[in-house]
Amino acid sequence: MSTSTSLLPAVPRVLFGGDYNPEQWPEDVWVEDVRLMREAGVNLATVGVFSWALLEPQPGVYDFGWLDRVLDLLAENEIFASLATATASPPPWLARHHPESLPVTADGTTLWPGSRQHYCPSSTAYRNASRELVERLAERYARHPALALWHVNNEYACHVPACFCDRSAAHFREWLEQRYETVDRLNSAWGTAFWSQRYGDWEEVNPPRTAPAFANPSQQLDWHRFCSDAILELYLGERAILERHTPDVPITTNFMGFFKHMNYWTWAEHVDLVADDIYPDPADPDGAQWRSRVADLMRSLGGGKPWLLMEQAPNHVNWRQRNAPKAPGEMRLGSYQSLARGADGIQFFQWRASFAGAEKFHSAMVPHAGTATRTWEEIVDLGGELAKLTDVCGTRVAAEVAIAIDWESWWALETAGMPSHDLQLSDLVGRWYRPFWERNLTTDFAHPEADLSGYKLVVVPNLYLLRDAGAENLTRFVADGGTLVVSFFSGIVDENDHVRLGGYPAALRALLGLVVPEFCPHGEGESGSVILDGQAYSCELWSDSVELEGAEPVATFDGGWLAGRPAVTRRSTAWYVGTQLDREGMDALVALLATETGLKPELDAPEGVEVVRRSAEDRSFLFLLNHTQETAEVTVGAETQSVLDGDEHLGTVVLPPFGVAVLRDP
Numbered sequence: 001m002s003t004s005t006s007l008l009p010a011v012p013r014v015l016f017g018g019d020y021n022p023e024q025w026p027e028d029v030w031v032e033d034v035r036l037m038r039e040a041g042v043n044l045a046t047v048g049v050f051s052w053a054l055l056e057p058q059p060g061v062y063d064f065g066w067l068d069r070v071l072d073l074l075a076e077n078e079i080f081a082s083l084a085t086a087t088a089s090p091p092p093w094l095a096r097h098h099p100e101s102l103p104v105t106a107d108g109t110t111l112w113p114g115s116r117q118h119y120c121p122s123s124t125a126y127r128n129a130s131r132e133l134v135e136r137l138a139e140r141y142a143r144h145p146a147l148a149l150w151h152v153n154n155e156y157a158c159h160v161p162a163c164f165c166d167r168s169a170a171h172f173r174e175w176l177e178q179r180y181e182t183v184d185r186l187n188s189a190w191g192t193a194f195w196s197q198r199y200g201d202w203e204e205v206n207p208p209r210t211a212p213a214f215a216n217p218s219q220q221l222d223w224h225r226f227c228s229d230a231i232l233e234l235y236l237g238e239r240a241i242l243e244r245h246t247p248d249v250p251i252t253t254n255f256m257g258f259f260k261h262m263n264y265w266t267w268a269e270h271v272d273l274v275a276d277d278i279y280p281d282p283a284d285p286d287g288a289q290w291r292s293r294v295a296d297l298m299r300s301l302g303g304g305k306p307w308l309l310m311e312q313a314p315n316h317v318n319w320r321q322r323n324a325p326k327a328p329g330e331m332r333l334g335s336y337q338s339l340a341r342g343a344d345g346i347q348f349f350q351w352r353a354s355f356a357g358a359e360k361f362h363s364a365m366v367p368h369a370g371t372a373t374r375t376w377e378e379i380v381d382l383g384g385e386l387a388k389l390t391d392v393c394g395t396r397v398a399a400e401v402a403i404a405i406d407w408e409s410w411w412a413l414e415t416a417g418m419p420s421h422d423l424q425l426s427d428l429v430g431r432w433y434r435p436f437w438e439r440n441l442t443t444d445f446a447h448p449e450a451d452l453s454g455y456k457l458v459v460v461p462n463l464y465l466l467r468d469a470g471a472e473n474l475t476r477f478v479a480d481g482g483t484l485v486v487s488f489f490s491g492i493v494d495e496n497d498h499v500r501l502g503g504y505p506a507a508l509r510a511l512l513g514l515v516v517p518e519f520c521p522h523g524e525g526e527s528g529s530v531i532l533d534g535q536a537y538s539c540e541l542w543s544d545s546v547e548l549e550g551a552e553p554v555a556t557f558d559g560g561w562l563a564g565r566p567a568v569t570r571r572s573t574a575w576y577v578g579t580q581l582d583r584e585g586m587d588a589l590v591a592l593l594a595t596e597t598g599l600k601p602e603l604d605a606p607e608g609v610e611v612v613r614r615s616a617e618d619r620s621f622l623f624l625l626n627h628t629q630e631t632a633e634v635t636v637g638a639e640t641q642s643v644l645d646g647d648e649h650l651g652t653v654v655l656p657p658f659g660v661a662v663l664r665d666p
Contacts, residue, residue: 005393005394005616006344006393006394007273007306007307007308007344007345007393008044008080008148008149008250008273008345009148009248009250010080010147010148011043011044011080011148012390012393013043013386013387013390013393014339014344014345014346014386014387014389014390014392014393015043015044015308015344015345015346015347016040016041016042016043016044016345016346016347016382016383016386016387017037017042017043017044017045017046017079017347017348017351018042018045018046018311018347018348018349018350018351018364018365019045019046019049019311019347019348019349019350019351020033020045020046020047020070020350020351020352021049021050021051021350021351021352021354022047022066022070023051023054023066024352024354024355024356024357025352027066027069029352030069030070030073031073033351033352033366034073034074034076034077034079035077036366036371037077037079037351038077038078038079039380040365040376040379040380040383041380041383041384041386041387042079042351042383043078043079043080044079044080044081044082044148044149044345044347045074045079045080045081045082045351046081046082046084046151046310046347047067047070047071047074047081047082047083047084048067048083048084048085048086048137049084049086049088049151049154050086050088050089050116050154051067051084051086052086052087052089052090052091052133053089053091053092054066055067055086055133055137056091056133057091058093059093059094059097059129060132062136064136064140071083071141071144071146071147072146074146075144075145075146079146080146080147080148080149081144081146081147081148081149082148082149082150082151082310083137083141083146083147083149083150083151084150084151084152084153084154085130085133085134085137085150085151085152085153085238085242086133086137087130087133087134087152087153087234087238088116088117088153088154088155089116089117089118090113090118090119090126090129090130092113094119094125094126094129095112095113095118097125098123098125098126098129100120100123100125100165100167101119101120101123101125101126102118102119102120102165103118103119103120103121103160103163103165104120104163104164104165104168105164106162106164106207106208106209106210107209107210108164108209108210111160115159115358116159117155117158117159117160118160119160120160120163120165120167120168121160121163121168121227121230121231121233121234122163122165122167122168122170122171122230123163123167124167127234127237130234130237130238131237131238131241134238134241134242135241138241138242138244138245138246139245142245142246142249147246147249148249148250149249149250149251149252150242150246150249150250150251150252151252151253151254151275151310152235152238152239152242152251152252152253153234153235153238153253154253154254155254155256155277156231156234156235156253156262157227157228157231157259157261157262158256158259161227161231161261161262162207162223162227162261164207164209168207168230169205169206169207171226171230172205172206172207172223172226173202173203173205175226175229175230176202176205176222176226177202179222183199183200183201183202186199186205187199189218189222189496190216190218190219190222190496191216191218191496191498192216194216195216197216207223208220208223214416214417215416217412217415217416217417217497218496218497218498220411220415221408221411221412221415221465221496221497224261224408224411225263225408225411227261228261228262228263228266228267228407229266231262232262232266232267232270235253235267235270236270239251239270250272250273251271251272252271252272252273252274252275252308252310253271253275254275254276254277254310254311255267255274255275255276255277255298255301256276256277257276257277257278257294257297257298258293258294258297258426258429260407260410260411260414260425260426262407263407263408264297264301264407265301265406265407265447266407268301268302273302273305273306273307273308274298274299274301274302274305274307274308275307275308275309275310276294276295276298276307276308276309276310276311277310277311277312277349278291278294278295278309278311278312278338279311279312279313279317280334281320281324282316282324282325282326282327282330283322283324286430286434288333288334288337288610288627289430289433289434289437289438290430291334291337291338292337292341292437292610293429293430293433293437295337295338295340295341295342295343296341296342296399296433296442296443296444296445297445298342298343299341299342299397299444300402300444300445300446301445302342304342304396304397304444305342305396306342306343306344306393306394306395306396307342307343307344307345308343308344308345308347309335309338309343309345309346309347310345310347311347311348311349312331312334312335312338312346312347312348312349313326313331313348313349313362313363314326314331314348314363314364314365314367314375314378314379315331315363315367315375316361316362316363317362317363318358318359318360318361318362319362323361325363327658328374328378328658329378329657329658329659330658331375331378331382332378332381332382332385332658332660333625333626333627333658333659333660335382336623336625336660336662337610337625339386339389339392339623340397340610340612340614340623340625341397341612342396342397342614344392344393344394346382346386348364348365348379349362349364350362350364350365351364351365351366352364352365352366353366353367353368355368363375365379385644388643388644389643389662391619391621391643391664392614392621392643392662394616395614395615395616395619395620395621396614396615396616397442397612397613397614398442398613398615399442399443399444399455400441400442400455400456400457400597400599401436401441401442401443401444401455401456401457401458401459401599402443402444402445402446402452402455402457402458402459403429403432403433403443403444403445403446403458403459403460403461404445404446404447404448404458404459404460404461404463404474405425405429405445405446405447405461406447406448406463406465406466406470408465408495409425409462409463409464409465409466410425412464412465412493412497413425413462413464413465413489415497419489419519419521420521420522420541420542422521422541423462423464423489423541423542425461425462428461428462428487428580429461429462431461431580431586432459432461432487432586432590434583434586435586435587435589435590435591436590437610438587438607439590439591439594439601440601440602440603440605440610440611440612441594441599441600441601442612442613446458448460448463448466448467448470448473448474449467449469449470449473450473452473452474452477452482453477453480453482455477455482456482456483456597456598456599457482457483457484457485457593457597457599458474458477458482458483458484458485459485459487460474460484460485460486460487460490461487462487462488462489462490463486463490463491464489464490464491464492464493465492465493465494465495465497466490466491466492466493466494466505466507466508467494467495468494468507470507471491471507471508471511474486474508474511475508475510475511478511478572478573478574481573482573483573483574483575483593483596483597484511484573484574484575485575485576485577485593486505486508486512486574486575486576486577487576487577488519488542488544488577488578488579488580489504489505489519489542490505490508491504491505491506491507491508491509492504492505492506492507494507503515503516503517504516504517504519504544509549511571511574512551512569512571512574512576513548513549513550513551513569513571513574514546514547514548514549514550514551514566514569514571514576515546515547515549516544516545516546516547516578517545517547518545519542519543519544519545520542520543520544520545520562521541521542522540522541522542522543526540527539527540527582528540528543528557528558528559528560528562528579529557529558529559530555530556530557530558530567530568530579530581530585531555531556531557531558532554532555532567532568532581532585532588532589532592533555533588533592535588536558537581537582537584537585537588538581538582538584538585539557539567539579539580539581539582539585540579540580540582541579541580542579542580543557543562543567543578543579544567544578544579545562545565546565546566546567546569546576546578548566548569550571551566551569551570551571551574551576552569552570552571553566553567553568553569554566554568554569554570554575554592555567555568555589557579566578567579568589575593577589602622603622603634603635603636603637604635605624605632605634606632606633606634607628608626608627608628608630608632609624609625609626609627609628609632609634609655610623610624610625610627611623611624611625611634612625615665619664619665620664620665621643621662621663621664621665622636622640622661622662622663622665623660623661623662623663624636624653624655624660624661624662624663625659625660626655626656626657626658626659626660627658628657629657629658630657631654631655631656631657631659632654632655632659633652633653633654633655634652634653634654634655634661635651635652636649636651636652636653636663637651638651639651640653640663640664640665641663641664642661642662642663642664643662643663643664644660644661644662649661649663
């Protein structure tokens with residue numbers, strides 16, 4: 001008897017399928033499609049993502065007949081639908097009748113139809129037309145037996161994260177007036193005494209359009225906030241319609257991993273399940289680590305609940321300079337990596353490879369060459385295996401380490417006029433994440449103001465912008481016995497991007513027991529040296545001149561004018577890292593932190609073998625993933641059983657290259 005808790009109430013098993021675009025094909029292909037879906041074990045098809053022009057070929061003229069037949073065909077074959085609202089790409093008639101609906105760049109360039117996502121998020125015409133379409137879809141399909149999930153829009157802000165047109169400017173002013181109430185408060189928040197930028201009336205305020213020099217950084221920060229909120233308004237408008245018609249059908253939209261432009265902490269509060277699109281580069285040696293990092297983020301955005309991998313490539317993509325294929329077994333391995341880290345559904349873009357259009361050379365579950373292909377065989381094999389993993393559904397991944405990230409700090413960090421423009425948050429996060437991943441120490445992500453009490457260790461790769469509430473929360477975490485590690489250029493400004501005076505990092509100075517009178521960004525190619533535990537390591541990118549105020553040095557600079565000064569410090573369980581250590585240095589530091597906090601992996605595994613546990617009160621599963629091209633032998637201790645093949649393993653498991661094992665704990 002299954003004890004699983006499914007991601008979708010209508011589909012009580014691991015979700016498997018992908019984007020289905022039947023409108024691109026003659027109807028006689030549809031019957032073959034569903035036959036092949038059943039052969040592959042597909043149970044969920046995403047339908048209608050880019051079909052607005054067919055659903056509403058003229059303003060107010062709707063044609064749902066073809067979609068009726070598609071959904072009926074899916075239902076007859078026991079395949080459920082993730083029904084998209086089709087609002088991601090408006091039909092050409094919208095631009096013709098409402099040219100003001102088109103997005104405009106910061107330099108005034110209009111972005112025209114002929115691609116996708118050609119709409120201004122603030123456009124009244126777009127909002128009215130899209131919501132009317134969603135109303136019609138929800139009315140028509142609310143009780144259709146195939147409907148299992150609503151997919152709102154698609155990859156919000158992927159191509160147009162901001163519009164700078166006059167309507168967007170007016171919307172921005174409305175947003176600012178609601179936030180600040182008076183122009184005087186706006187002037188204070190933006191520091192407009194600088195460069196004679198003081199505003200006397202709301203109508204004088206504009207988006208940060210192309211200007212002679214650096215735009216006001218506080219203005220840019222609020223612009224990022226506004227753009228994320230404005231696009232969220234689009235989602236919430238569609239969601240409200242769907243909830244009214246189908247209160248019991250889950251609603252989501254697809255995120256895009258570490259996507260800078262949308263504040264996913266805020267967005268995650270408004271989806272019934274977190275869904276993500278991920279496309280690691282098979283040619284990138286860090287691709288597996290990056291995919292793992294994204295999976296951990298998605299799980300964390302949902303508060304630890306299972307999530308849905310909504311899109312990945314079955315093989316190659318079409319949009320990189322060079323589109324490397326996935327080696328045999330690599331697609332399966334990546335799918336299991338997402339599953340191991342909390343996904344309860346594995347989906348692809350797309351089902352059948354297009355024969356025309358911009359993505360015609362993007363791989364699909366059914367390639368151009370059909371079923372006599374390696375890709376199809378791997379898809380069928382994966383579908384068969386996932387059908388055996390129903391009991392994994394609903395289990396969770398536990399972590400004792402959290403990495404603190406904040407989108408607002410990200411936006412502020414990467415504005416103009418900074419000490420170093422080489423500080424990129426995604427890179428800083430990756431440098432910290434990698435040594436934990438390689439040690440099989442599972443990591444969550446957390447907002448700096450979230451409850452951190454469940455973690456032994458919290459790492460701050462960078463929180464350049466830190467609110468008082470965040471500083472107080474981190475201080476409380478240390479006071480309660482947690483170990484905190486803060487990296488350089490954190491706690492520098494408040495929520496308005498105003499420098500906290502009195503010595504960096506003022507917001508955390510007392511907690512860390514130090515002051516940084518000045519920081520020293522490295523020149524291009526410049527490196528230094530740090531002595532940690534008697535060993536010399538290189539450092540790059542940045543170094544702080546640290547003066548101790550109660551902290552103790554853990555590592556010191558070796559050479560240059562900072563020689564002998566602290567590079568890494570600690571005050572009780574509050575650590576500070578004042579430089580960017582090289583890979584070996586980060587390994588050594590994380591090893592030291594793991595020892596200090598008692599962090600241990602699930603089991604000792606060979607290099608390149610990823611180990612993750614998913615568990616619930618009544619069941620537990622151990623995932624073993626071999627990311628190498630060599631056979632790996634893993635010692636698992638007690639006798640265990642493979643869920644995939646039923647074999648009993650007495651103490652060891654042998655993984656072939658790119659091999660996977662899912663073990664049920666005895």
